Amino acid sequence: MKVALIGVGQAGGKVTERLTRFDANMGFEAVQGALAINSAKPDLQSLQFVDTQLIGADRVNGHGVGGDNELGAEIMQSDVQQVISNLDGRITSRAEAIFVVAGLGGGTGSGGAPALVHHLQRVYDVPVYALGILPGRNEGALYQANAGRSLKTLLREADSTLLIDNDAWHQQGESVEGAFETINDKIARRVGLLFAAGEVVDGVGESVVDSSEIINTLRSGGVSVLGYASEVAAEDSSENIRTVMTVARQALLTGTSMPDATAADAALLVIAGRPERIPRKGVEKARRWLEDETDSMQVRGGDFPLESDRLGALVLLGGAERSERIEAFMQRAREAKRAQGETKPDVVDQLTDDRLENLF
Ligand SMILES: Nc1nc2c(ncn2[C@@H]2O[C@H](COP(=O)(O)OP(=O)(O)OP(=O)(O)O)[C@@H](O)[C@H]2O)c(=O)[nH]1
Incomplete structure (x- = not known):
């Protein structure tokens, strides 16, 4: 399946780079274009394999949004036209799907990814999927609350949201931060193989998978799992x-x-x-x-x-949202939100449809 990847925030950028590198090293050529977007300049400078775009420089001067996902959503809204024009030529007519990749616990990715998906849906005809990384259990209340709000909005905006639980693919006892390398590598291999599996290979039998089977499997929307x-x-x-x-x-x-x-x-x-x-x-x-x-x-x-x-x-x-693990996560996010005394609506909800409309 030919895909275009857009990473938002630190985790989004790192995972996008890993995936792009894996695809190139294996010679699969499923990744057609990749762009990493962030409000933190140093995070973008550490990426070598993908194109980058800084957003929100007028608001945060390249320093990131420090876990404030409302600000993350706002700066994406303000700069979305620039992002869309930057995607011209990167998302070619060959792309069969777009994946927006983000860690849902921080600020830039958590707020920015749902806002970006919303806009991409209006511009492109191909499915727009999210690849969302959920914070592990021990990652702190702000991350849980951010991720809960971000996930709710992504589920509404994206054609399907492929979820990765940061607790899923690391050794017991290993801290989540210490395990990022391992986790990112596993994401790249698995998701990279899925993209490549959907590529038509000449001269082999009809039992081979193609991209329509991936798209049809994701057609019911909601949460997907790999x-x-x-x-x-x-x-x-x-x-x-x-x-x-x-x-x-x-x-x-x-x-x-x-x-x-x-x-x-x-x-x-x-x-x-x-x-x-x-x-x-x-x-x-x-x-x-x-x-x-x-x-x-x-x-x-x-x-x-x-x-x-x-x-x-x-x-x-x-359509795997009926799982206990997702219910447990949403429960954790609700508790974290309550503990913070938050009554704010979900990230993109508060950027009213009027404001979204006005951008186009
Ligand atoms: N799997 C994985 N998760 C990561 C990585 N880096 C950060 N995270 C997770 O992503 C969440 C934080 O999001 P970040 O991407 O760091 O934050 P951001 O979107 O850049 O937002 P700000 O830093 O607040 O501007 C937390 O749940 C982290 O555990 C990574 O390399 N791999």
Whole structure:
């Protein structure tokens, strides 16, 4: 799937850069263009692999918004025309989707990403998705409250919001900050493989995934979740039936970006590996298992031919907001908001539709 990536804020920029680099190193060419936007100049200067744009210089002079996500939303609103013109040529007609990437706990990404998605939806015909990073449990009340407000608005504005829980992909005992490198690397690999899986590969069979299957899986909107697991494969495909089941189970049950999210409106199972090692029978069995497990009748499946000694399973869930983990997060965000005595409406809500209209 050809995508354009726009990172907002520090986490957004770092993850966008990682993803772009992974895609280039692997030679996938799924990432068609990438731009990192921030109100903090030093954060942009540390990026080497993507184009950058500073916003809000008149308000915060390149120093960031210090966790104030209302200010983050406001400066995005003020500078959105410049952002949109900067995207000209970066989002080409080849792009099949746009992903806006942001950490939802801070200020610039948390407030800026929903506002930007809102505007992109008016300008572009392709789906505009968000890739949102939720703060880990121990990340402090401001982050939780910010992320809760940002997420509510993103769910309304984006065609689907792919969530990554910062607690999902790091070792126990390791601090979240210490684990950023690992987490970002895992996001880049998994999401990068998903994009690449949707690329049409010439000369291979009809069981190969294409981008419409990703888009259809995400069609119901709401929250989406991505899981991955891999194992060494045997040379003979018939010996890999159990391996396919194992990696599919691990991808969903222990490898997802939002642990415990299993119920979904739709799902996509992608099996990656050398085509001659992928057992059709195993893939079919794993797909049926996924149907039961997600309680969804819409489970798509396909292969992703990849030169590797391993077999990998990618599981994408669409419409997965009914999970306990997301409910627990929203509860945490509500409590944090209450503890701060906040009664303010959600980030973009308070920038009334009139003001949004006036920008166009
Ligand atoms: N996974 C991951 N999360 C990050 C990273 N950097 C920051 N975060 C998370 O993102 C949230 C903070 O957002 P940032 O992106 O740092 O903040 P910002 O959007 O730049 O906003 P301001 O700094 O307030 O202007 C917190 O939940 C952090 O844990 C990173 O490199 N990887």
